Each structure stands twice: as structure tokens, then as C-alpha cells.
Amino acid sequence: MTPKSVLRRLRAAQRDRLRLREARDGQFPPGGYEPVLPSATPASRARRHSVRLYRVLHRFEERAFVQAQPAAVLARPDVVVARRRGRMRLLQVRPGITPDGAYRANRDLVVSLCEAHAIDYFVVPESASPRTRIGIPQHSWRRFVEALEALSAEAPLYVAVRGRTPRGQARRLPGQLSEPAIDLAVRSQRELEVFTMMVPTPTGRVFDRPFSCRVDRWDEDEDGSLNAPSRNTRTTHLGSASQVPATISDGSRSMRTFGSLTARDIFAVDFPIDLVYMWVDGSDPAWFERKNAALVACGLEPEDAGAAAERFRDNGELRYSLRSVERFAPWARNIYLVTDQQVPSWLDPTNDRITIVDHADLFAGAGRLPSFNSHAIGARLHHIEGLSEHYIHFNDDFFLGRPTTPSLFFQGNGASRFFLSRSTLGFHDEGVAQPHEQARRNVVDLLEKDFGRSPTRAFFHTPITQRRSVMLDLETRYPSVFSTTWNSQFRSGADYEINSWLHHYYGYLSGSAVPGSIRYDYFDISNPTALRRMRRLLQNRSFDAFCINDSPAATDAQRERVATWMRRYFPDPAAWELDDEPEQPATAEETDAPPEVPDAPDAPDGV
Template structure:
């Protein structure tokens, strides 16, 4: 344990939060001071822009009213290519992520002059080896460097920075290797005029004159025109499960079902009010899709005949799916058990073959690609947690998530003679319909029990969130993945510290804001804390929301 950890161990949560905020300049007076210095040094700020970034070397951010990371990066590439074309500067595209634009050293000065045509205020440059980003106009005062990333700094009206380097394109200046034939140990003879990459890019270290001309002859000037082998090309949908725990009709149904339970039949956590109450998470989770995962084809919201009051059901990319549309045995309804509902999701009408299952407390925290969740050959990924399963058999004394995990383990042991010891992270869960259909054919008793399990029960399995992954792995259809992830349980005393870290850093692919069983005395404060954080992280209304709602 380091000195910082030892000191923190003797501080209250409030004191630790205050210390963190001071260290990162988050207090009101610090922000006001930074803003004042930044504004003084930024000079004239054009209409529709704001001064952002370091106080002593401010950048300009272009104010936007909508944000889609993947659309912005396409627009950034189109803008860079347009000014090069207009100036008749030859270039080719390497087709990497981020997109790589190559110009020859002999045209570098003309390219620099052409880039001056990118005149909207947010254009910014990041250069390897330099600690700070620079405005494009400042960058263009000197010759182009071998490598630079061009992007637009985009901000919401409240100053939240939304777009940056992740939405940029890399522009590189490649030099000629020689005017004579040379020999490369890996590539063999290199023709005169061959271009050499200034750094590794994952596609090409050299471009021969023939390759250059061939790329220039394509419509988009691409060196590689075929899709990469690992690229996910098929449609990916998202399925949410959602409940409005404040709905009086639903509350009456739940109360009647709960009264029919035998005493001690289920763990008290299965009946905890926090399982059915929310903080408007679905709205913000769907905003995160539009901001950071807009490649999602369609969103299916599975509910018990409920519709979020703010949801624009006329949006062609959204469907509200009733439980009675997916349960094979509708006489089992109503159910109040997420294990039961998730076991039926592969029956959603019109669902893509591969999809992501999300609880509404899961959010995309920065731009993510479909390859984070699936391989190009169609197999899915799963994300293991460091948390371990208990070794005792499942019982009513276990939290429902633990007893279900133990049931999953027992089934895998029965199927394979091998075992699992770790939990799975609470992330978007990559799903394959064929895997779930095969699992149901092989073990119909699991699905039959779950369909009639009205509350989380010690005999439950968790099919979509866990068992799918193990079964897919056993049958050669899944591999372990890696994801940058954070998890918060609102019931934890230091939840505010985790929330502050997530909001400040914006460094996670995915984060989960879970609520196990928050004491009623602090629930209202915690709920407001969550709502305020999400509204600041995802400040722009999405196309899935009705205006004014």
C-alpha cells in the first residue's frame, strides 16, 4: 500500500472527495479562475464557439446541439479530404482506425496551405511528442510534421467537451526511400520512388509507386478497398429490459404476486424496492448509444406493457416489445424477475442474429466499436470479473445473482466435467441468437423453469448475462475479451468517489451504476447524485426522445 492509500484510509469519504476535487481543479472557485484566465488568453472567441482546454493555452470548441462520435469522424475525414482535393493535393487513405491520410513529402507544403481551408473554430491538432494540443491555425505556422492528428473540438452549450482526438484523422507525410532499387529484409526489392511510413500503422510500412497509383484510381483513393478480416459487418441490435416501478397497475400486480410467496421462499434482495426503481437511466443509456455506438442498427426495449413517457416511439430505430410477445408460455405472466425475462430475449421479433443485451444501468462512456464485443467471424466476447463465486451450493441465503451463478456453474460442470470460478462483468452482454436457441434445445428445463419464476429464485440460472457466454465458449463460439470498465454500487458508502472518477476521467468504454439495496434515508440524495452526473455526462437530447420531455 502506497503513501496516498495509507493517508486516504484515515480520511472520511467527504474529505477524500474534497481532496480529489482540489487535485483535479473541480471546485467552483478553481473552475471560475481557470475560465477567467482561459477567456483572457483566448482572444476573440467567434460566435458559436467557447474557449476550452488548458487555461494558459486555451483551445476553441465549436458548440453543437447533437453529437454522434462515428458520424463526426466521418465528417472530419470528409472535410480533410475535401480541402486536399480542392487544392489538387494527391493523397491516399490507408483505412485504419483512426483513418490515416497519406501525402507525399513533395506535396507537404501544398497540403499545409490546403489545410488552412479548415476554418471552423474547433479544428485542433495533436502531435506525437508534444504535451499539449494546438489550434490548427497555430500548427500550420510551421511545416507539417511527419505525423499529426486533426480533429474538431466540439462542446455542448454548457461547456462539456464532447468531441476530440477520438473523432480525428491522422495525416502523415511519407518520404521517398530512394531513387534507386533498394532491398528491404522483410519486403524484398523496393522500387524507386517507394514511400516509407514514418511510424507503424498496422496496414503498410511502404507504398510502391504502383500501389500509390492504383489507390489514386479508386473512388475514395483507398490503398485497401476490401473489408478487414476482423471487421464486424453484420447488423448489431441492442435489447434493453426496463420497468417503470412507479406504475400503480404494475405495483398492484407485483404486490399480489409477492403475497402468494411462501415465507422464506426467496432471498429478501429479490423483493427489494431498489430492484424496480430507477433514476431515468434508460434515457441516458440510450443517449450513450447515439453518442458513442451509433453503429447499433435497432434498439428493442422490452417492458411489461409500459412505455417511457419521454420515448419517441415513432423513431424507426426503436421498438417497444411487450413481455407477451416473447414469452413462449404467456400464462406465466406477469413476472418480476430479470432472470426470467432475459431468458426469453432471443425471441424478440425482428432481432438481429447478434445483439447486445443491456440493463438500463449500463452506459457507453466513450466511442466503442462493434469489434469490442464481436469478432469478424461472428463469435462473441465475454468479460470476466475478478470477483469469485462462492464454493458452497446455491441456497436461499445467497444473493440472487450468486445463487444463479452457482446454478450456471453446476450446469457447465454437468455438461463438460469442468468448472468456472469467476463472475462476469456487468457490461453490455454480446449475444448470439443461435447459441441461445441451441442451449434451449439442449436444456429446455432451464428455460421452462425460468419462464415461470416470478421473482428471483435460488433455483434460477442467469441465461443471457452469464450462461450464454459459458455455453458459447464451450461450443467454440466465444472468447474472452478485454474492456475498460468501472462499476459503482449506489449502496456503497464511497459511491460518490467512484461517480466522481467516472465523470471526471471519461476514460471507460463502459460503466455500470448499479443499486443493490440503498437505505431509504439516503436514496433520494443518491438518486439526485446519479441523475446530475448522467445529465452532465450526456447533456444533449437524443433522437430517441420526444421534445420537451
């Protein structure tokens, strides 16, 4: 640390001591007492320089932390003490916990606390989100804080309050009510977040503040009106006439609210959404024989058994992609897995969340089987029996990276969202373009002819939103486009890329699809920077979705490191996985990144 930074921290600490003294005397500033965020602990600073010193300081900090905790909390069998993000924390072990489950557990904790202590509260639903806020009227706030303090003597409870960095920047500060600064902030501030730090295993990833329950203290006017402390997506003012008691339920429990807050929000995406995967195991000898027989029948050269095509190689991505869906898209209704007489060895086919759809049932006499053409297979997905109007097509190398909501993919009026890439479609001479490029060019020519508009932008390698009615409309309008594509057993220049380019751009022109925005990344595993960037993602989990793309240039070592990385990002088996194939847990050493090189984008060409 530089002399200036030391001086800045000393001054900030002095100001904090003054504010703390004033707060204890009841002299709260208008926005409530805001503690200064503490600096890194000695053990955290020592870790960068000496492992031995770090271990010594860690033991001292751990001992001091344990001594400060209530005995009843430490005696709980589901509570462990561990260092997380540089500080000692109380973690609650909840096997199988998911992000959605962590949020619900924190919300239910607050609701149950209010109901057990007869504290007035009301739920404020968030627009286009399954999450809610809890409102506490001013007259009940003190009792709520006292109930929190009583609970903290029995449970590993944390609250997050508004604090300041030494530079004066606003930040959220998590802490325990036993800390004087946190206790004063909770009593004086009007917004806080309540949570327990949950982990599926003692060494698993922590579900902490991002999954907390937001609690707001609503001020009361003389006429009984309630005013929110800050903006939300529903309302900031509730007149006395609008405070008619009502209940609201998310399917797991009922909660108190006001009738004025129970109306269905205009932006709510509450219609059923299914997911559809297309998958093939290219290492299956029977599938390989069918493919070679089809190649010969089409007058093409059969493939050598040792040289499987890149897009048909199975590296186990499907297992982890499905885990990402279970963890980060609990709102999905059904999952359909489209295959050609194949079922993954680890998948329980009797699980009611997943339905296996064979190509024979999918094509149902249309087209030409066996099909090895993703254009043709994708153009038949809307014929899956029982499929919802709104569905999302996943490739097995698509992954969700953090909790998502349906509004990421669809609007409340039913319109689908598509995600544009910066890549554009080239103008190639006849016979030069690759089949997938020509399939896109065919769509462009079709739309130019019928609408006088020319689409040029490709799409990110992200999950592809679909509307069944749009696909059926397209099939009625362009029957020859569909039949030509269905009858193409392998990709060819006569194909049309229907389930992305035609669906999205026709949907945009007809008002049923709109451009969307998504936090996304793309990893070509043969790129020297990919593993470095993936390791950063493992730490910050900052993307809604990402694609891990195999490449002929990738080495076996690179593929193994990526497999290890996937085990670390998605360690918990999904409900539809069989137990007969246990996995080896990944260690931190296994995913050490190669020597750092300047980051470079993988430059995908879009889909």
C-alpha cells in the same frame, strides 16, 4: 515550483529556442522539429490561490488571444472563445454533435481540403475500427501544409504535433498554425492530427484531439513505392504496382484510396449488432397490482405499497443509458426495449430506432405471465422477432462512458466477448444461497455433468454480449432448463442463469465466446466514495462502461446527486426523447463531492 523545476524549465526553454532557430534555418532533426510543451498560463496558476487574481489574468489572456486571431474566424457566428484545459481556445459550436460526428467532421475537413486543392491523398482504413488515416505522398506535403495555413485564416483549425515535456518525455501538443513552433513542426514532422474543437453548446463538453483526423506523410522511393512514417494496422509499404486508384465509402461520403487497401479486413466487425434493454417502472400502480396478485397466487406474501423491491426501482437511469448508447455506440443497428405493458413517458414510441417489445409478445405462450423474474425474461430475448444474430443485453443501470467500437464486444469471426470479474461463486449449504447464486450453481452443475469443466468466475456488471444461434442451440439441447426458468414468475433456486453464465461458458466450451477486456467501473451509490470517484470520471472519461447500482442503503440526497451527475455526463437529449419534459441543466455546484475519504472499491459480486 521548486528551484530544480524552475531550472529544468529554463534549460528546456533554452534548448527549444536553439532548436527553433535551427529549424528556421532548415536544419531539422531526423524526426522533425519537436517543440517543448508550454507550462501553465499565469491565470491557470493563479486560479489555485486567488479567484480575483485569476479573473484579472484571465481577461488579459483572453484579450491577447483574441487579438492574435484572424478577423474572419472571429466573425463566424459558430465560433466562440473560451478557456478549456487551462488555455484559451477557439470553439466551434455544432448543436447535436456526437463523438462519431466530430471525428467524421474532422476527417471530411481534411479530405475536402485535399480535393479542393488537387492534393494527392489516399485513405488508409484502420483494422477493426471505423476510423481511417489520411496518407499524403512526400511530393504533396508542402502543398498540403500551405492549404492548411490558408484554411486556418478562415476556420478555427488546430493541429497536434509531437512535442516534449521539460523532462524530455514525448507528448502530443495541440496548437494553431499561427504559432511559429507549431508551423515548423507541421512542416518537418511526418505525422500530425488535424481537428477543430467542437462543442454542442458554448458551455458543453469539447470534442478535441481524441476525435482528430490523423494525417501521415509517406516517403517516396525512386521506384515510386510509398513508405509510412510509422506502424499502422494495414500496411507500412505500398509498391508502385499496388497503387491502383480506387474509392472507399463509409456510407456518408466517398474517398480516394488504393485498390490494395479496400479488401475487407480479417478482424473487421461489420455484421449487424442490436441492443436489447429490459426495463420496468416499479412506481406504476398497475404493474404493482399485477406483481402482488402474482405473489399471492404463488403462495407468497404481497409487498407493501411503500416498499418496492430494490431491483424494480426506477430512478430514471434508462434515459441516460440510452443517451450513452446513442452517443458512444452509433454502430448499433436497432434497439429493443422489453417491458411489461409500459412505455417511459419521455420516449417517442414512433421513433424507428427503438422497438417496444411487450412481455406477451416475447413469451408468445411459453412460460408463465406476468413474469417478474429477470432470469426468465433474459432467457427469452433471443425470440424477439427481427433480432440480429449478434446482440448485446443492457440493464438500465449499464452505461457506456466513451466512444466504443463493435470489436470491444465481438471478434471479426463472430465470437462474442465476455468480461470476467475477480469474484467467484461460493459453495453454500442447501437452502442458504440467494436465488441468483443458486441459479449460477445450477449452471455450474450442468456444465460439470456434460463437459467435465467447472466455471467459477463471475462477470463484470457490463453489457452482456449474446449470439442468437448459441441461445437457440442451448434451448434445443436443454429444453427443461429453459422451460423451468420461463415458468418461474419470481427468482427461485430452481432457475438457471442462462443469458450470462450458461451462454458465456457454453459458448467458451463450444468455441463461440472468448474472454475480453474492458475498462470498467462499478458504483454503489450508497458507498461514501462513489460520488468522489464519479466526479473524477466526469473529468477524465476513462472507462468504456460503468454500472451505477442503486442500494436500499442509499439516501434520497445521494440519489439526487447521482441524477444530477447523469445530467452532466449525458446532457444532450437523444433523438427518441419527447420534448414535453424539459430538464433543468446541472451546475457544477450541484455535483460537488463530499469531503474526501480514502477510496475503497464497491466490490461488486459480478453478474
